Amino acid sequence: MQPFEYTANPGRVVFGSGSIKKLPDEIKRLNKSKPLLLSTPQQEEQVRALEPILKDASITPAGLFSEATMHTPTHITDKALAYTKECGADCVVSFGGGSTIGLGKAISIQTGLEHVCIPTTYAGSEMTPILGETAEGKKTTRSDPKILPGTVIYDVDFTMTLPEALSATSGVNAIAHAVEALYARANNPIMTLFALEGTKALAEALPIIVNHPHDTDARSKAQYGAWLCAMCLGSVGMALHHKLCHTLGGSFNLPHAETHTIVLPHAIAYNAPKIPEVMKQLAGLLPGSDGDAIKGLNVLLAKLKVKRGLQEFGMKEEDVDKAAEIAVSNPYWNPREIEKGPLRETIRRCWAGEDAKADL
Incomplete structure (x- = not known):
């Protein structure tokens, strides 16, 4: 067998139908209480369904930013960062596919906020310490262990309506x-x-x-x-x-x-x-x-x-x-x-x- 090196990426996975109900527990496990919810414009209605789940556990979202878009353009990230500061969020919850999770990563790496992902597609960005960003028509990527989201909730129920x-x-x-x-x-x-x-x-x-x-x-x-x-x-x-x-x-x-x-x-x-x-x-x-x-x-x-x-x-x-x-x-x-x-x-x-x- 050839010599090799293996580094296990840290990260917590919660998998299974109905696991979204554990979101409040995961936020509390991080000792946080004011999550910023992220989505694309198309998924804003879906992400709002998380609000009652959180409020039933005495967690009030700091706000909702629903302008995530593909390839994580830096001007959108800058707008989201300003909103994150304005609303006083102490963690980020990204709901969606690679576009939303990419935005969550960009916010997390620049602010140090904990990042919880709820993937609704199969793109996989939630499991990588990689961030791809676009500025002036050019996409660049960088890798840093701090980019990796800390917790991922895989709830198959949110993929059932994926076209x-x-x-x-x-x-x-x-x-x-x-x-x-x-x-x-x-x-x-x-x-x-x-x-x-x-x-x-x-x-x-x-x-x-x-x-x-x-x-x-x-x-x-x-x-x-x-x-x-x-x-x-x-x-x-x-x-x-x-x-x-x-x-x-x-x-x-x-x-x-x-x-x-x-x-x-x-x-x-x-x-x-x-x-x-x-x-x-x-x-x-x-x-x-x-x-x-x-x-x-x-x-x-x-x-x-x-x-x-x-x-x-x-x-x-x-x-x-x-x-x-x-x-x-x-x-x-x-x-x-x-x-x-x-x-x-x-x-x-x-x-x-x-x-x-x-x-x-």
Whole structure:
């Protein structure tokens, strides 16, 4: 066995249907009493449902900030920070997906406030010490153990109304975390176990959810898988897939989960020649792969009925060259050397919505 290093990220997880009722106990466990509630505009009504749960336990929210948006733009964070100070909050409760949790992280790292997450998607940001922020059209990321939320409440009840399309893309986003962990430079046997189990759970659950969105068992399995996949993202470095998604999302304002969904099979195809063992492991987890992981990913995305082309989300063909330039301008580790020609063709295929092929 190869030598490795493993650092367990601290964090408390409360998992199960109805676990939202434990939110007051978790806030009291932190010796806090004035939480700031965070959400996107679309989830403001849902997050307000937390107020009576808190008030029944003699906890009055300091306020509600419902302007979280994708890619965590710094001007929104600045506005939220001013509101946090104004209302006198002593902790932050983020309710939603990656956009809201990202805002919670930004507030927490800048103020030192405790951060409790209630994820309603499968994106996984709640399990990572990573913060991605956008300023002037450019997205940058940083990692710091202090960014990691202290407590996460996984209540499947809040995922039951997640639209089928968003369930699919959010779940594939989670799979992307696990797949890249399998060949990450800092991989270790523990992360491999998490990655394989998480990918398997999601690959089984997501097709059921798309066709039977109120299947509680499938929803619970997907949330479990997303948690494990997110643990991978928070513990080992990522490579081409995530770097490319950050470039595309931050530079062209493309939706986060949908971009990850489109890019994943193409990024794996690009790296395939250098990760044969990972390709075997992945193929074994994907129904319909016939021993070919790339085929398995293409089959999975077809089952999930997701959009396959970045052009469907507003990216223009002339943006392909710009994206390639940005992606190669900031060198980073990847199992296969980043070559501009093949990378440009990879991005073009993502733009066009073609099936992935390992022929570059």
